[in-house]
Amino acid sequence: AQKITQTQPGMFVQEKEAVTLDCTYDTSDPSYGLFWYKQPSSGEMIFLIYQGSYDQQNATEGRYSLNFQKARKSANLVISASQLGDSAMYFCAMREGDNYGQNFVFGPGTRLSVLP
């Protein structure tokens, strides 16, 4: 079974608008971490934001925020005020277990295109 599901293969957003990229996950481990990575066309993987399973508040990093709904097992990425440079592939990932270098799996990704 897929541990990370990203149901939007592609998304379009107008420059300066906000966009939400969906991610649902599946785990029975009470301790886990959720991550979002950005991969521009250059191919590098850029870490954006992290949410721990025990964190009470949603994570935020600049224009990025994570809408964490634990009961629904969703961890959607919200990008506010989109910029042309945000056009890229976005991957949701999960690390199960504590911080002992446990299993780290990625979803299939969503390609975001920001329109001028």
Place this chain on the structure above:
Amino acid sequence: EAGVAQSPRYKIIEKRQSVAFWCNPISGHATLYWYQQILGQGPKLLIQFQNNGVVDDSQLPKDRFSAERLKGVDSTLKIQPAKLEDSAVYLCASSLVSPLAIATGELFFGEGSRLTVL
């Protein structure tokens, strides 16, 4: 701080030939991962090392892929013989692991090695 180093960046070989990729993780990072990323897909874990021991190699096609991490630092991934479907980017990543650390444990990636099998 130096990042994750990988080489070569690009490699073109014919099917049935062999190829090796090298990765040097960030200093002090105990965990090292090799991922295969086929064009348009998410990274797929091939093998995970903790120091010089294998944590997970369940998705490594062991009849043709092998990997080692001697001395718990740099690592080599080998493919022999290569097939057409091995064309992909091979990503190496490392992470800092500690029960006492407040780090998130995010993965730090190298630039990847792009393999084309003809």
